[in-house]
Amino acid sequence: MSPQARRSARRTEALSRERIVDAAIAVLDTAGEGGLTFRALSEHLATGPGAIYWHVANKGELLGAATDAVVAAALAATPPRTAPDPSPQERIRAVALALFDAIDAHPWVGVQLSASAWQVTTTPRLLESTGRQVRAMGVPRAEWFTVTSVLVQYILGAAAQNAANAQVLGPDADRDTYLDDVARVWEALDPEDYPFTRVVGDQMRGHDDREQFLAGVDLFLAGITARWPPAS
Amino acid sequence: MSPQARRSARRTEALSRERIVDAAIAVLDTAGEGGLTFRALSEHLATGPGAIYWHVANKGELLGAATDAVVAAALAATPPRTAPDPSPQERIRAVALALFDAIDAHPWVGVQLSASAWQVTTTPRLLESTGRQVRAMGVPRAEWFTVTSVLVQYILGAAAQNAANAQVLGPDADRDTYLDDVARVWEALDPEDYPFTRVVGDQMRGHDDREQFLAGVDLFLAGITARWPPAS
DNA sequence: ACACGTCTGGAACGTCGTTCCAAACTTGGC
DNA sequence: GCCAAGTTTGGAACGACGTTCCAGACGTGT
Numbered sequence: 445m446s447p448q449a450r451r452s453a454r455r456t457e458a459l460s461r462e463r464i465v466d467a468a469i470a471v472l473d474t475a476g477e478g479g480l481t482f483r484a485l486s487e488h489l490a491t492g493p494g495a496i497y498w499h500v501a502n503k504g505e506l507l508g509a510a511t512d513a514v515v516a517a518a519l520a521a522t523p524p525r526t527a528p529d530p531s532p533q534e535r536i537r538a539v540a541l542a543l544f545d546a547i548d549a550h551p552w553v554g555v556q557l558s559a560s561a562w563q564v565t566t567t568p569r570l571l572e573s574t575g576r577q578v579r580a581m582g583v584p585r586a587e588w589f590t591v592t593s594v595l596v597q598y599i600l601g602a603a604a605q606n607a608a609n610a611q612v613l614g615p616d617a618d619r620d621t622y623l624d625d626v627a628r629v630w631e632a633l634d635p636e637d638y639p640f641t642r643v644v645g646d647q648m649r650g651h652d653d654r655e656q657f658l659a660g661v662d663l664f665l666a667g668i669t670a671r672w673p674p675a676s
Numbered sequence: 677m678s679p680q681a682r683r684s685a686r687r688t689e690a691l692s693r694e695r696i697v698d699a700a701i702a703v704l705d706t707a708g709e710g711g712l713t714f715r716a717l718s719e720h721l722a723t724g725p726g727a728i729y730w731h732v733a734n735k736g737e738l739l740g741a742a743t744d745a746v747v748a749a750a751l752a753a754t755p756p757r758t759a760p761d762p763s764p765q766e767r768i769r770a771v772a773l774a775l776f777d778a779i780d781a782h783p784w785v786g787v788q789l790s791a792s793a794w795q796v797t798t799t800p801r802l803l804e805s806t807g808r809q810v811r812a813m814g815v816p817r818a819e820w821f822t823v824t825s826v827l828v829q830y831i832l833g834a835a836a837q838n839a840a841n842a843q844v845l846g847p848d849a850d851r852d853t854y855l856d857d858v859a860r861v862w863e864a865l866d867p868e869d870y871p872f873t874r875v876v877g878d879q880m881r882g883h884d885d886r887e888q889f890l891a892g893v894d895l896f897l898a899g900i901t902a903r904w905p906p907a908s
Numbered sequence: 909a910c911a912c913g914t915c916t917g918g919a920a921c922g923t924c925g926t927t928c929c930a931a932a933c934t935t936g937g938c
Numbered sequence: 939g940c941c942a943a944g945t946t947t948g949g950a951a952c953g954a955c956g957t958t959c960c961a962g963a964c965g966t967g968t
Contacts (some may be wrong), residue, residue, distance in 0.1 A: 459916080482956065492917030494959080503956065555791045558836050561844040568865060568873045575872035588872075589879035594834070594892035601833010602826070604790050612793040613917095633800060640799045640807040640820075647821035660826035667899030691947080714925065724948030726927080731946095735925065 459491060459507070461499045468510045469550070476611075477552040478508070504560075511556040512566045518546035519573050532577035533665050539573045540599045540661045544654065547603040551611045554604030570596050581665075582674050595664060602660055606653045623649050691723060693731045697741045701782070704742060708843075709784040712739070736792075743788040744798045750778035751805050759798050764809035765897050771805045772831050772893045776886065779835040783843045786836030802828050813897075827896060834892055838885045855881050 457463065467488045472480050482503070489496070498507045499593040519542060530538070547554040557566070575592040583591050613622045630638070630645035689695065699720045704712050714725040714735070721728070732738045751774060762770070779786040789798070807824040815823050845854045862870070862877035 481954080483954085486917080493917090493957080494918070495916045497957075557842055558790045558833055558892065559787045561841050562837075564861060566861060568870055571876065572870050572873045575876060579872060586879075589876045589883065590891050591895070592872075592876065592890050593888060594895060597834040597837050597892065598830045599789055602829040603793075604833065605829050608791055609793050619799045621904040628798060629796060638800055638804050640811060640824075641804045644803065644807060644824065647818075651821065656822050656825060659822050660829065663823070663826060663896060663899040663903065666900070666902045667897070670898045670902035671895065713923085715923085718948080724950090725925085726929090727947045729926075877951070 459495055459499060464489065464496055464499055465506070465509045465513055468506050469513065472510060472552045473550055478556060480552075486568065507552075507556055508560070508563055508566075511553050512563060512569075514546055514550050514553050515543070515557070515566050515569060518542045520567055532580040535580075536574060536595070536665065537609045537658065537661055539577075541654075541658065542607070543570075543599055544603045544657050547607045550611065551607035554600070554607040555602045558604040560629060567670065570600075574599075578668070581668055581672070583672050587672075590647060595661075598660060598664060602657050610653070620649070623651075691721065691727055691731060693741070694849065696721065696728055696731055697738070697745055700738050700742045701745065704784045705782055708718070709787060712784075735862035739784075739788055740792070740795055740798075743785050744795060744801075746778055746785050747775070747789070747798050749800050750774045751801055767812075768806060768809045768827070768897065769893055771809075773886075773890070775802075775831055776835045776838070776889050779839045780842065783839035786832070786839040789832045790836040802832075806831075810900070813900055815900060815904050819904075823900060830892060830896060834889050838889065842885070852866060852881070855883075 466486070467485055468480060471484055471488055475484065480503070482496060485496060486493045500509070519539065521542065522538075542644060547557070571592055574595050576594065578588060578592045579585075613619065627645040627648050630641050630648070633642055635642060696717070699717055700712060703716055703720055707716065712735070714728055717728060718725045732741070742815065751771070753774065754770075779789070803824055806827050807820060810824045811817075811820060844853065859877040859880050862880070863871050865874055869873060
């Protein structure tokens with residue numbers, strides 16, 4: 445019996461940074477943001493907490509690595525449903541939706557991306573994916589950084605807030621009931637101080653988060669084309 | 677000597693939810709997000725941790741109350757520098773800047789606002805302040821909720837990310853040096869994979885976060901007027 | 909076979925959020 | 939003006955966390 449085989453008998457496989465990050469993603473997805481513990485992760489990997497620290501510096505680095513893995517996977521999976529020769533706008537919508545869905549599936553990614561500083565590996569990925577389309581839309585070179593940054597900030601911020609909202613009600617709770625409760629609270633506000641919120645409360649009842657997110661992206665794109673009309 | 681006076685001798689003043697929230701804001705501002713501890717707060721208030729729990733349910737509620745207090749103060753302080761009869765766009769810019777500056781001064785507010793779910797008290801404040809201007813801009817009634825939500829999401833998301841970025845470098849560190857370091861990393865990326873990010877790295881060097889944030893707001897407003905032109 | 913660097917994992921430390929409870933204080937009825 | 943009931947206080951204690959430490963198991967070159 446080879447040494448590897450004997451070791452495999454002790455534990456399914458050798459520890460590695462990649463295996464740890466994968467396990468961390470699994471724990472985060474099932475137990476939520478607060479569920480990621482070095483003890484829980486140890487159990488998941490059939491080892492002790494100390495062993496993990498040989499491959500990962502601390503919890504922050506682990507969270508960052510997990511976030512980067514999810515973002516990279518989301519951006520790499522090119523949606524096959526786009527047109528054969530998509531416009532820059534269509535491409536931006538596709539990137540935005542890919543991120544939205546990824547954050548919706550892994551809500552802890554949203555917190556990490558919007559709360560922590562821009563990471564060395566993740567930020568260039570996002571900037572590159574959206575920036576190329578900004579460039580293709582005819583935005584003058586001097587504005588590339590500003591426009592792209594703003595777009596990425598909206599995408600991450602809106603997706604993070606949606607994920608946070610979706611998380612307060614468990615997977616079992618009824619979304620319509622929840623929205624109705626909030627709308628009722630809004631409609632009961634003081635008419636003097638909250639005339640707008642009262643009226644708008646009813647519009648919240650049936651709304652779709654994904655559509656609203658896409659509407660925001662479209663509003664942004666409309667602003668870009670209004671400011672820098674295509675030469676055509 | 678009255679009982680109140682004797683109590684005042686023991687501790688400067690009686691405990692109350694408001695005093696606790698104020699102390700929490702002070703601790704958060706000086707020690708940062710991780711510095712808010714029930715023990716540190718106890719010391720600040722010259723009491724024990726148990727006493728605080730009589731007025732506040734848990735740490736989350738305390739953070740929410742502190743966030744709401746800061747947002748309410750920011751929105752209540754009407755900026756005096758606006759024109760005598762400001763346009764809806766100017767009003768939105770003022771609200772957005774007030775929130776940006778508040779989050780810049782209290783970075784922990786950004787994390788709280790974008791990471792946690794919309795709070796019962798804070799969200800109506802924000803919706804009302806921006807929604808009235810959206811209505812005044814001539815957006816059709818059916819789109820009020822969507823447009824206002826998107827606008828608020830951008831404002832909160834962008835401000836939170838700026839605050840997070842500003843926090844990684846301490847108050848003493850040099851911002852230009854930091855930006856230069858990041859730009860250098862970007863410019864050293866693989867030309868095959870990151871052509872856009874490499875080019876755009878230099879634009880990051882001198883950029884101003886506040887201006888970039890305002891440019892995003894303006895882009896949004898441009899999108900709104902492009903989609904629903906004013907009847908004039 | 910032996911020694912050395914790599915990797916493991918259980919024990920232990922300090923700190924956190926939170927709970928508990930005895931004592932101090934306030935209040936209302938006599 | 940006093941005493942019982944209720945309110946508020948704050949120190950001690952509990953369990954869980956992130957992290958460190960280190961004795962030993964493992965792999966590898968001589």
